[in-house]
Amino acid sequence: MKIQFCGAASGVTGSCHLITTEKHKILLDCGQFQGGKAMEAMNFEPFPFNPAEIDYLILSHAHVDHCGRIPLLVKRGFKGDIYCTDATADLVDVMLKDSGYIHEKEAEWKNRKAERAGKPLVEPLYTYNDALDALKYLKPVLYDQLVELNEEMKIVFNDAGHILGSAIVELWVEENNSVSKLVYSGDLGVAGRPILRNPTIIKKADYVIMESTYGNRLHPQNSASIDQLIQVVLKTIQRGGTVVIPSFAVGRTQELIYQFNRVYQDNSQYKKQLEDLMVYVDSPMATTATEVFRRNAQVFDEETKAYILNGDNPLDFKNLKFTRSTEESMFLNLDKQPKVIISASGMCEAGRIRHHLKHNLWNPKSSIVFVGYQAEGTLGRMLVDGVKEVTLFGEAVHVNAEIHNLEGFSGHADRNGLMSWLAGFREKPKQIFLVHGETEAKHDFAASIKKELGYDAVAVDGVSEFILENNQIVNMEQALQEAVSQESIMNIKKRIADIHDNLETILYHTQLAVDDEMSVQRVAEINNMVLELEKMSLNLGSAVTQQERVEELN
Secondary structure (H helix, E strand, C coil): CCEEEEECCCCCCCCCEEEEEECEEEEECCCEEEEEEHHHHCCCCCCCCCCHHHCCEEEECCHHHHHCCHHHHHHHCCCCCCCCCCCCHHHHHHHHHHHHHHHHHHHHHHHHHHHHHCCCCCCCCHHHHHHHHHCCCEEEEEECCCCCCCCCEEEEEEEECCCCCCCEEEEEEEEEEEEEEEECCCCCCCCCCEEEEECCCCCCCEEEEEECCCCCCCCHHHHHHHHHHHHHHHHHHCCCCEEEEEEECHHHHHHHHHHHHHHHHHCCCCCCHHHHCCCCCCCCCHHHHHHHHHHHHHHHHHHHHHHHHCCCCCCCCEEEECCHHHHHHHHHHCCCCCCHHHHHHHHHHHHHCHHHHHHHHCCCCCEEEEEECCCCHHHHHHHCCCCCCECCCEEEEEECCCEECCHHHCCCCCCHHHHHHHHHCCCCEEEEEEEEECCHHHHHHHHHHHHHHHCCCCHHHHCCEEEEEEEEEHHHHHHHHCCCHHHHHHHHHHHHHHHHHHHHHHHHEEEEEEEECCCCCHHHHHHHHHHHHHHHHHHHHHHHHHHHHHHCCC
């Protein structure tokens, strides 16, 4: 069995991992790269595998960085089954249609500019119709349901507690008369958070592929972040400003609605102060996603179910308003009344949030509150890091608004949460692969795992492949690099060329001794160079032989 890490191997987006056995090829997720032009451009590159050869795609959850390239995969030849939980299937229907629509509109906008400038036109990554085509391959299943993919492979989805329908995947593979169990964490949620259940503890695994987004950071207590959010809201409305919250349409938005519901419905100390304040969810996708949440109450935690049984809708309250039309969205920035605007996207890379930032970043009365992870290269990360000026829709906007980053709302487990989940294995896994984290976070978490649990963990860096055979892990890229690195070959070739030049100089351009015979020193120099040439040839031949061995292993 081989594992090839094809995405989320150098950052926190583009999750995509290929499992190859003697008979089958399976993908774990097929996500979109996000985070600036360089990252977005990676979505258009060819997959490092042939999509037509993939038998199954196992989807952990519906966030775009895990599912966003599925229509492209289908467009390029994939025709297999896509397994996910039933709640994930409902959300993916929303996410992929929206994503296809956005790609179409972005391509139209770029092509209008290209036509005026006389430049070549561009194609969208995929279209709305491509998304519809991809949805035909979905095979929804239940949590804890054993699914036999074929005679050699079985899977089970366990609740990951990250967003609605998110799953930890258990995969059993029978090969060469032995069975190996691989566990893929997907994105792990935070224990004790509202609406969703805690991440499932898995007891046994031979191999673990694990996220490490917050592998070297701790979250503040969620209750502290809720109090901090309300304090920001109170101070902002007292000075006549607007609170703008960039939020992921799926997961984070619904938790914010839940928390505001508790403030407005319960006899909280803030209820009277906020009774006239409107909260707007300005994202068509977030609005539809919230409806999906309401239809899937069967996977909520016990506390949320109890609220529902008592007649309370935890995802609604009297001051909440969902806006769908463009006109409604535009009116929010014309209305000068203090308000809260929750809008997507969560990293400020697209969507209506950019319009709200344009109208509020310059205003010292307003506040921008981040409640989720901001990847490198995104506008959200720039604002969190303290940038003083940004460009929105071709216009420079100075940052005067207060910027707040409330990590207690994060939907990802922090370092201690990740460690607690990993400590749940009763036996030491043969190997742990850390993905979905920035380089420092992955390596720091690998060191923490070694120190606290005594387990060795591989911090995956870049697209790489590992062979899992006879309880040994072979890193193909590293083996190839050690066997015959391009740098080594170039150095050998350069030295051979230098020796050739030196010999040519001695034989043809240096004045010989008076008796027309070479001096003893010159003969010795030539002899040493010939010997070095022989040594270089032997090294080059050895390198090529090792390369051929590595290719045989592959």
